[in-house]
Amino acid sequence: MPALFSEGFLLGLSTGFYCLAACLPLLAPYLLAEGKMAWDFNFGIFLQFTGGRFAAYLIFAVLASVLGEAGRYALPAWALPAAMAACGFLMVFLAVFRLAGRDSPCLLKSDLNPWFHRIPLLLGFVTGINVCPPFAAGLIRLLQLADVPKGLVYFIGFFSATTLFTAPVMLGTPWLGRRASEIGRLTLLLAGLWYLALGLKFFF
């Protein structure tokens, strides 16, 4: 098991830059848009996002291991674009409602809907199910391993290493202000439209 953890960790270390490039267009605009000048609040967002990603990784690890046990060595082709489109849709939805202003009847308002606080978790989850190249490499190894506990250990190692690359995004957040939030919402909208277009391109 330690050997498998190390293998996953090393895969994460060697390909972490690609993970960073895949996660940053989601996480950075969200932090800009929703973060505050309080560092602990932003750290909470980051932890939720990371938690969502972790949950997605574990689910994929179980799924891939089960598929491997069943002798199926491929994921459906629509999985990646569908995940991207879901991710983009969530970002656009959030940005549009937040741009509409504080007085608009918005279901995402924290006082109306307590689930609003859990949006980073959902965002992290849909980011996690975005199959980026390093993630796909790990997935193939899991299909080959075809063992659920081993798969989980391997992906925990992979997740730990890739998180090291995404963590520095927190560094700039103590300087966030109202203006940065407004810029962040526009960025979130642009990034959401981008992911939505990338995902939908597959289906049309």
Next chain:
Amino acid sequence: MEPAVSRGKKAAAAGLFFALVFIPAFIFSGLIVGREISRLYAMVWAIFSGAAAFAIAYTGKVSFYRRLFFSVSALAFLVHFKLGLLDKVLAPTCFVSTPYCHIAMAPYFLGYLYQQYLALMSSGWRLWGPLTLGAAWLFVTLALGRGWCSWACFYGGIDDGLSGAVRRPLVGTGRLRFLRDLPAALLIFFLLVSLANMAPEYCLWLCPFKFTGAFLSRGGGERAAQYGLMGLSLAALVAGPLLTGKRTFCSYLCPFAAWQALWGRLNPFRLTGDAAKCSACGTCERACPMNAVSFAPGARPEILAYCNLCGQCLDACPSAALRYTVFGLELPSFGGAAGALVSVKYFYVFSALTLSSAFSSLWAPAALRDMVKLIFG
């Protein structure tokens, strides 16, 4: 210039300012174009730059003559760079095959740094670009800052020239106020997706000058989307200013404007308002082509970070409440026509004009040569 000074003295001082701009402009322009074409073209361009300096010093009006210089420079870029791609008659210089665009560099900066890191790690440190490009950009920022967008940028010259051609705008831009930070959002977005895809995404999707065919995708739907977005960008660059009298591309779609608004703080030149003189009439807000003056009724105008020191508000202000300063401070005033040149305003104009004249020497003298060849064979 002080109104009490006689015309002769004013002309002499303006002549001195002409020489101060012409000499460095000719030296740099000659060095840049001398290897490929006759230095005569460099001299013509330096004379034109000097003439702009003369007119500014003689009339005291910055923005009108700046706009003239700026628009001619941008037009020369179109002639030499873009028409050169379409028509072999206009023999291109080396500049044509190696486009260097500051607007593309800013949103691709993270990807560019990563590529340089790879070059460094693979022992290719001699090819390490930031040493030269970074130094050039730092020099420009220290000398001009945000003024780059109103004196040197070839996109800005088109936008600015067209916005100045409108007497009475047909459409107002008041409703677009919520989009004022869109350039900053575009900058962050393109920085991130360009890093993710390791491609200059701004050039691929939003550059108004890419209609000549380069960078377009082969796929039908994707190509149509590229044409659509580039068309939108081109409309913001050409139709937008003609309809609104504002620099719509620079105000809402240019990521480099946001980049320079951030780093331009390093530059010492500022536009400062005098609260005691200001009558809160709002003329400066209406005059600003960049929508960079925020003005609540009854309150004093607030100059935003997007101000690129073009001088339009300064010339329009009826109570002369706006002036160029160095970090908000003025130099001690000297009497006489020549003494008036020892002011922040003329230090700034000198800095901006010589630098933009040298930069535009990359294409303006060659464009002149193209025209001469086209007309006289």
